[in-house]
Amino acid sequence: xxxxVKQFNKAATKLQETEFRRPKTPGEWERMRTLKKDxxxxxxxxxxxxxxxxxxxxxxxxxxxxxxxxxxxxILRTFxxxxxxxxxxxxxxxxxxQGLTAVxxxxxxxxxxxxxxxxxxxxxSAARLGIDTRTxxxxxxxxxxxxxxxxxMRDFPLRPDEKRELSAFRLRETVTDEAFDFVNVx
Numbered sequence: 301x302x303x304x305v306k307q308f309n310k311a312a313t314k315l316q317e318t319e320f321r322r323p324k325t326p327g328e329w330e331r332m333r334t335l336k337k338d339x340x341x342x343x344x345x346x347x348x349x350x351x352x353x354x355x356x357x358x359x360x361x362x363x364x365x366x367x368x369x370x371x372x373x374x375i376l377r378t379f380x381x382x383x384x385x386x387x388x389x390x391x392x393x394x395x396x397x398q399g400l401t402a403v404x405x406x407x408x409x410x411x412x413x414x415x416x417x418x419x420x421x422x423x424x425s426a427a428r429l430g431i432d433t434r435t436x437x438x439x440x441x442x443x444x445x446x447x448x449x450x451x452x453m454r455d456f457p458l459r460p461d462e463k464r465e466l467s468a469f470r471l472r473e474t475v476t477d478e479a480f481d482f483v484n485v486x
Contacts, residue, residue, distance in 0.1 A: 308372055309372045311344070319338070320378055322371075342379060349405075350405075361443065363408070364405060364408070382399075384424070385421075385481055387422075396426045397439070401440055404440055407449030421471065470485045472485050
């Protein structure tokens with residue numbers, strides 16, 4: 301696992317030189333939203349990490365997130381959001397599980413409350429694709445070494461509608477030049 305983490309840290313740092321870099325200002329964030337993204341670069345960096353994490357023994361998953369550099373953590377956040385969007389654009393249910401796996405890793409370094417935004421986006425996209433959200437959320441929840449996040453992820457599909465809808469997270473669906481996306485509601 302250590303070799304994969306090291307490789308991911310390196311790849312994530314390299315992604316900071318691309319359209320997947322972390323914006324430094326609100327203006328840069330807004331400009332970056334309009335950039336055409338080469339998602340193949342994002343997949344090439346993140347998917348080997350996700351696959352290794354999912355295949356690892358539960359004991360080996362513990363502490364993985366602590367070994368990630370800030371660039372890698374930022375890329376996992378970008379990936380989680382992007383998979384909710386791309387799952388709809390590409391009609392690909394597999395991307396939901398990948399996005400949830402990124403969230404499962406982040407559970408050790410991010411507050412579970414902050415990660416519920418990603419859960420809401422991924423749940424919305426999964427439901428829109430007709431996926432059994434209870435099953436996919438439960439299955440991926442078993443990967444996270446963080447017990448609070450595991451419980452929240454497992455229970456997210458069971459929340460009342462008003463507590464899991466996009467509007468509860470000040471989000472809404474929109475259509476951009478690229479197609480389906482999520483935006484914040486002021």
